[in-house]
Amino acid sequence: MIEKALKGNKGYWGWVAFLVAVILLGLYSYSKQLSYGLGVTGMGRDVSWGLYVAQFTFLVGVAASAVMVVLPYYLHDYKEFGKIVVIGEFLAVSAATICLLFILADMGHPDRVLNVLFYPHPKSMVFWDVQVMNGYLLLNIISGWTVLEAERKGVSPPKWIKPIIYLSVVWAISIHTVTAFLYSGTPGRHLWLTAILAPRFLASAFAVGPALLILISFILRKFANFDVGEKAISKLSLIATYAGLANFFFIGVEFFTAFYSNIPSHMHSLQYLFVGLDGKSQLVPWMWFSMIAGLVSVLVLLYQQRRPSNKLLIAACIGIFVSLWIDKGIGLIIGGFVPSPMEEVVEYFPTFIEISVTLGIWAIGLLILTALLKVTVAVKQAA
Amino acid sequence: MTENRRKFLKKSAGVIAGAGVVSGFISKYATGFADAATEKAVTKKKIRWGMVIDMRKCVSGCEKCIDACHLTHNVPDFDNPKDEIKWIWKSDYHKVFPSKSQQFVAAETREKPFLTLCNHCENPPCVKACPTGATFKQSDGIVEMDFHRCIGCRFCMAACPYGSRSFNWRNPRPAIKNITPDYPTREHGVVEKCNFCSERLAKGQQPSCVEACPEKVLTFGNLYDKNSEIRQVLKDNPTIQRKPELGTNPSVFYIT
Numbered sequence: 001m002i003e004k005a006l007k008g009n010k011g012y013w014g015w016v017a018f019l020v021a022v023i024l025l026g027l028y029s030y031s032k033q034l035s036y037g038l039g040v041t042g043m044g045r046d047v048s049w050g051l052y053v054a055q056f057t058f059l060v061g062v063a064a065s066a067v068m069v070v071l072p073y074y075l076h077d078y079k080e081f082g083k084i085v086v087i088g089e090f091l092a093v094s095a096a097t098i099c100l101l102f103i104l105a106d107m108g109h110p111d112r113v114l115n116v117l118f119y120p121h122p123k124s125m126v127f128w129d130v131q132v133m134n135g136y137l138l139l140n141i142i143s144g145w146t147v148l149e150a151e152r153k154g155v156s157p158p159k160w161i162k163p164i165i166y167l168s169v170v171w172a173i174s175i176h177t178v179t180a181f182l183y184s185g186t187p188g189r190h191l192w193l194t195a196i197l198a199p200r201f202l203a204s205a206f207a208v209g210p211a212l213l214i215l216i217s218f219i220l221r222k223f224a225n226f227d228v229g230e231k232a233i234s235k236l237s238l239i240a241t242y243a244g245l246a247n248f249f250f251i252g253v254e255f256f257t258a259f260y261s262n263i264p265s266h267m268h269s270l271q272y273l274f275v276g277l278d279g280k281s282q283l284v285p286w287m288w289f290s291m292i293a294g295l296v297s298v299l300v301l302l303y304q305q306r307r308p309s310n311k312l313l314i315a316a317c318i319g320i321f322v323s324l325w326i327d328k329g330i331g332l333i334i335g336g337f338v339p340s341p342m343e344e345v346v347e348y349f350p351t352f353i354e355i356s357v358t359l360g361i362w363a364i365g366l367l368i369l370t371a372l373l374k375v376t377v378a379v380k381q382a383a
Numbered sequence: 384m385t386e387n388r389r390k391f392l393k394k395s396a397g398v399i400a401g402a403g404v405v406s407g408f409i410s411k412y413a414t415g416f417a418d419a420a421t422e423k424a425v426t427k428k429k430i431r432w433g434m435v436i437d438m439r440k441c442v443s444g445c446e447k448c449i450d451a452c453h454l455t456h457n458v459p460d461f462d463n464p465k466d467e468i469k470w471i472w473k474s475d476y477h478k479v480f481p482s483k484s485q486q487f488v489a490a491e492t493r494e495k496p497f498l499t500l501c502n503h504c505e506n507p508p509c510v511k512a513c514p515t516g517a518t519f520k521q522s523d524g525i526v527e528m529d530f531h532r533c534i535g536c537r538f539c540m541a542a543c544p545y546g547s548r549s550f551n552w553r554n555p556r557p558a559i560k561n562i563t564p565d566y567p568t569r570e571h572g573v574v575e576k577c578n579f580c581s582e583r584l585a586k587g588q589q590p591s592c593v594e595a596c597p598e599k600v601l602t603f604g605n606l607y608d609k610n611s612e613i614r615q616v617l618k619d620n621p622t623i624q625r626k627p628e629l630g631t632n633p634s635v636f637y638i639t
Contacts, residue, residue, distance in 0.1 A: 037571030038535070039552035044465030048540040048550060108535015108550065108572025115515040115534050126514035126538055187508050187629045188544025265481070341546040342478040342499075346464070 001149060004378040005371040011223065016370065019363045026360010029353040030105065038108055041354040046346035047337040051358050052106035058208075058329035059095045059102070059365075060133070060179045061201060065209015066092035066140060067172035068239050074165050080231040083380060087220075087228070088213060089144035090372035092172075096137040098365035105357055125182045132175045139168040144372075152379045176201045183332075188341045191269035191332070194257075200250040201328075206243035207298075208324045210236040211317040216373070218314055226377045237301055237313055244298040244320055251291075251327075268343075269335045278345040283334065286326050294323030431505070431524035432579055433606040433634035434590075435616045436498050440598045443496055449473070451595030455580070457568045459558035468549040470577040471500040471592055476639075482626055492639055498600070500592075501526060501547040501577040502625060502633030512542035518574070524606070524634055525579045535572040544629050548576045579603075606634060 008016075033040050043050045069088035072078035104110050116130050143165045150157040180198035187193065214236050220226040258266040271277045273287045297319030304312045339345050350358075452458070452471045459468055473496035477485055480497075507526045509518050517532035518539050540548045551571045559568060566582060569575055580590035588594070593601040604613030622636040 037551065037553040039466055039571070044552065045467050045469075045549055046464075046546070048537045103536075106536070108537070108574075109533065112515075112532070112534045115517070115532055119515045119532065121514055121516050123511050124514040124538070125512070126536060130514070182538075183541075186512070186542045186544075187631070188626070189541065336541070341544050342474060343481045344478065 001145075001152060001375055001379065002371075005374045007378075008374065012370075012374070016367065019367045019370070022363035023360050023367065026357050026363065029356040029360065032353055033105075033357065034110075038106075040351060042348050042350045043354075044346065044348075046340040046344060047334060047348040049106070049333055049337065050348055051350045051354055052102045054329045054333040055358060055361070056099050056102040056106070057179060057183075057201075057333060058325055059099045060176055061205030061324075061328065062209055062212060063092045063095035063099060063133075063136060063140075064172045064176040064202070064205045065212075067169050068206050068210050068243075069213065069236075070143075070165060070172075071169050072235070074162075075169065078235070080229055080235060083226075083228040084213060084217065084232045084236070086144050086148050086376050087216060087373060088209075089140045089168075090376060091209070091213065091216070091369060092140045093137060093144065093372065094365045094369040096133055096140065096175075097368055098361050099133055100137070101361045101364060102358075105361060125178060125185060128178045129175075129182060132171065132178050136168070136171050136175050139164060139171055143168055148376060148379055151383055154383065173202065176205055183336065189269075189336045190265045191336045194254060196250050196253060200247060200254075203243050203247040203250055204324045204328055207240050207247055207320055210240040210243070211320040214240070214313065214317045215321070218310070220373065220377060224373075224377045226381065233313070234305075234308065237317075238305060240317070240320060241298060241301040241305065244294065244301065247324070248291075248295060248298065268339050272338045272345065273331050273335045277339065280338075280345045280347050282347045282349075283331060287331050290323045290326035290331065293319045294327070297323060428522065428524075428607060429605075430522070430608075431606045431634060432503065432584070433524070433604065433613055433636065434579075434593075435602040435613055435620075435622060435636045435638065437600050437602070437616075437620075437638040438492075438495060438497060439638060441495070441498060441600045442598060445598075446473070447595045447597065448498070448592035448601065451591040452577070452580075454561060455563055455583075455591040456566050456578075457555075457559050457563055458575075459555035460560065461553075461558050466552045468551065468555065468575065470549075470575075471498065473497060474499050480623070480625060480637075482628060483623065497637070499545070499547070499625075500635065501579075502545055502631065502635045503577075503579055505632035505634065506630060508542040508544065508629075508631060509539035509548065512538040514538065521581070523581075523584075525581050525584075526576075527578055527581060528573075528575055530567065530569050530573050530575065533573040535574065537574060539574055544626055544631065545633075548574050550574050 029040075041050060041052075066088040069081050069085045073081040073085045104113060107113060116127060121127050143161055146161050147157045177198045180201045183189070183192035184194060184197040214233055217228045217233055217236075220228070255270065258270050268277060272280070273283050275281070276284050297316040300312055300316040300319070304316065334348055338347070449471050453460070456470060458470055461467055476488065476492055476495065476497050479499050503524060503526050505524065507518075507520055510520050510526060513519075514536065515532050515534055517529045517534070518526060519529070520526050535550070537550055540550060551569050551573055554571045556562075556568050556570075562568060580588070580592075583590060590601075590603055593603045602613050602616050604611040606613060606617075608614065616638075617636060620638045622638055624633040624636055627633070
């Protein structure tokens with residue numbers, strides 16, 4: 001079936017060539033990082049995680065969001081998602097793959113990564129994260145591929161796939177919960193030390209994932225002559241709307257607890273992110289842009305439920321994606337380290353090498369997604 | 384009938400056993416506050432190394448303990464804070480004790496650089512966070528590092544509420560002025576921190592910072608030995624620990 005990814009027009013190969021070029025640049029930068037050490041990045045003693053871990057966190061959400069199409073289709077028999085469900089699963093596959101790559105890129109000693117399995121420490125949340133991420137990747141490859149294969153052969157999918165699909169539903173919740181636990185169990189980081197982190201992660205994931213699926217649907221409609229159906233898109237936008245509202249509600253709740261209680265350590269990171277702390281305010285414009293763009297996008301989504309407009313829908317989905325990428329992909333991780341446990345405010349600037357490794361890994365994800373979607377569309381169009 | 388009864392008995396036995404396990408599990412966490420837990424631990428273990436830092440005696444500007452430590456352990460000296468590696472260093476009072484009272488603090492306390500190092504917590508969050516056991520707690524209470532197992536994920540650095548851990552962002556060897564062959568140098572990609580001179584304790588020596596201090600600021604000893612000097616110092620003086628509210632139970636105490 002994979003051979004279908006090898007047939008395409010000039011546009012397709014141009015896109016693939018572009019992605020490969022970005023990947024090569026990323027690999028080159030990564031080789032620099034391997035030989036010199038992580039000192040080539042902007043990370044340091046105080047902000048000891050940066051762009052890589054932030055991308056990982058954001059992308060776990062994208063991966064988990066597949067459940068928003070899998071659950072309605074398989075559990076509630078919502079037939080309108082028939083064309084999009086495999087796309088959702090393959091989006092999860094590509095996102096989960098690059099999640100693992102971002103973790104690898106962030107490691108000081110990637111050659112020792114198997115120590116996590118050789119010397120398992122179940123008290124460490126990383127141990128569980130490795131299990132759930134790899135498990136989730138496998139579950140989605142198996143269920144997506146098997147169902148598509150059956151469709152290609154014109155038969156109904158084998159019975160054994162059902163339990164695997166149901167398992168993937170529960171598993172999706174687990175990956176983002178465990179990822180939140182990586183942060184929310186650390187005693188000295190007040191931005192993370194909050195019980196609402198896991199629910200907030202899930203809410204933002206279920207807003208970003210469907211928004212991304214809507215954008216992918218429009219891209220497929222334009223470039224691959226493949227339509228997932230108006231009803232599917234409309235339902236996805238409804239899911240993104242309410243998940244987005246829940247996300248912003250959760251963020252508001254964080255602000256209330258921190259500022260009404262007036263406990264300095266609980267306020268510091270939020271102050272740094274939204275108004276600046278100790279005269280350092282690098283992320284302030286980003287965070288305000290994220291909040292405003294996100295809220296406006298959610299309102300636009302709500303509005304266009306009544307008066308459908310593709311232009312507004314696309315703009316709102318881009319808005320949600322960018323907003324939540326900033327919120328989770330920058331603010332949450334960097335903000336957790338500022339101020340440091342010794343109350344020092346040290347700012348973080350990613351370097352060119354770090355950015356190009358990041359882009360390279362994103363390009364790997366897009367390449368996997370492109371190939372998988374190419375196969376999907378070819379199979380569905382032949383059927 | 385008998386068959387059913389047997390099944391029923393088996394099941395109820397299982398339920399009762401399960402409940403027993405659960406209640407045991409719960410009661411394990413039901414025991415109360417920090418001091419009670421510490422007393423309990425004392426009876427079980429023999430050694431818990433600890434340190435008292437008497438800041439009244441510490442001289443501003445003197446860095447003999449820091450120099451001795453960094454020489455003993457081949458700690459590199461980079462001239463920028465981003466790459467910096469620190470095992471023991473001096474910092475402001477409000478940075479070392481951010482949750483202590485900051486209002487109307489006596490000038491000599493407020494302005495004095497405070498010594499800070501790894502607390503060798505009784506409940507170390509870094510050890511819990513480490514996915515490979517590269518950082519672990521020894522039976523003598525010391526939180527140690529295995530530089531060869533560390534994968535460089537820096538989870539311990541995110542978990543440590545004291546900022547006591549450093550990562551080798553680049554090759555440290557060129558930045559070590561005098562290499563001490565008794566202790567290994569590190570390579571880029573691993574985390575390191577104070578080890579309470581566990582290699583010197585094994586030889587019956589005191590930690591090098593304690594030995595190097597001319598003012599006897601540092602008292603080192605076994606916290607579980609009621610007759611030790613350190614316990615006497617703790618008995619005779621009011622002491623504080625860093626962020627005790629986090630339940631980590633630091634083994635480093637301060638006399639301010």
